[in-house]
Amino acid sequence: MAIKRDIAEKLMSGKGNLIGSSFSVIPDGYLGLVENNSGRHLAVVCGEKSEWNKAWKGAEFETADEHKKIKIGIFPLNPNNAALVRRLIGWAAPSSCGVNGISVAFSDWLGVVNSQQPNLFVHKQIKPVLVDYTPEYSNLLQRNFLEAMDTATWSVLSSGYKGGWAANAAGLKTEEEIVKALLYGYSGIGVDCSDKIDCAVEELSVEESEKRFGELDKDFKEAIDKSYLDAEFQVGDVKIKFEEKALHRMVLEFGQAIMFLQNMYKDYLDDTPWDLDFEVDLSRCDKALTPQEHYFLANELKRAAVKFDTLCVNANTFKKEMEENLAYHAGIAKAFDYRMSFADTALAFDDLAAVAKSFHQRVNFKLTHVLWLAALQTIAKTDGTLLKQIAEKAGLQVPEAGELTFEKEAGRAFAAAYDKMLGCEEGKEKLPVREAVEKEIGLYEANLEALVNGFIRRL
Incomplete structure (x- = not known):
């Protein structure tokens, strides 16, 4: 009937x-x-x-x-x-972003359901990644990956937004974490290989690094040299060349990370029954990739038949390298057909449109602290006592509401200190931050709209 x-x-x-x-x-x-x-x-x-x-x-x-x-x-x-x-309901479930277009990602640490955020992307050529969640957030906040996904689901349903959204499980390091994210239906899997990169190699002398390289399999060494030396690689409008000693260091430095990514991809991500974004996550690596390192990593993953959709780096760490060698990095990403993804976008970039244009409108901006800053603005305007407690917990001066923006030093400090403010200390009660924000949900949505629209307008 x-x-x-x-x-x-x-x-x-x-x-x-x-x-x-x-x-x-x-x-x-x-x-x-x-x-x-x-x-x-x-x-x-x-x-x-x-x-x-x-x-x-x-x-x-x-x-x-x-x-x-x-x-x-x-x-x-x-x-x-x-x-x-x-x-x-098809539109209430996350879907992959693929390798084209612009997306912006949000990290929700409070689990506040709101109907405003999804609708900010109506008629915009930008796909929202409403969940960008990491094991670090999960452990700190005592909220699992499924809770983050469910919050986004109820927000999308309440908004009626049918334009498509994504959910990325970022910073995953273990097989167990990957399997859980797949079972929860995440549309993106970000594998963190930062700690697989042997940065100590950079401290070795030329003699020491050459000795270690010399201990590798003979056929492998010959294949590496034959693949990269005495050749130029065209990427966009520029060419990349490799020096022998630097190449050998790259092999030692990135070899373990490449093997790790290959194994995770082949075992869990190569043949999923739904479209899935695979993110190679280097955002916790303290170094910025040189053009040669970037090309080497991408090329070796391609040779290993690893298909990834985004390469994630920390915007602050990568900013100077981008300014000096932008054409190389943009050319590499285009040549190997993936998007660049920038963690901590709001703390590093002022001109998002210029960055997006440089990468051929194929980029993901992680607005990591936006929802948290909107929550702080809400509390600053409605609950001075709680704001003082939050500031004391982080060891910061109590700010005015107008200071809680990414343009102000106080705003950046409060954004970066979320772990101290929201962490669960043994023997101490957790501050009622979520409850305070939910009580003022209309104001929170207005603050969020202003912050997010500020970034959207830049694109």
């Missing part, structure tokens, strides 16, 4: 204030979010014989008074129901 839309809307509205933008068609019925005195809930209306009736968890269906063959259920926003929403 087909259920009429107006009947479903009426039944949901009888349970609370129906958020119209969330109202969606599902097999054998409809769902939507409703708000009442006990908070926000998921309302599901379906036929009595729907195959999905037993899938929703946390409450029971009841028969509609005037429609005996129609059932309505009011369910909590729990992980099971979020997973079902992603399964039944």
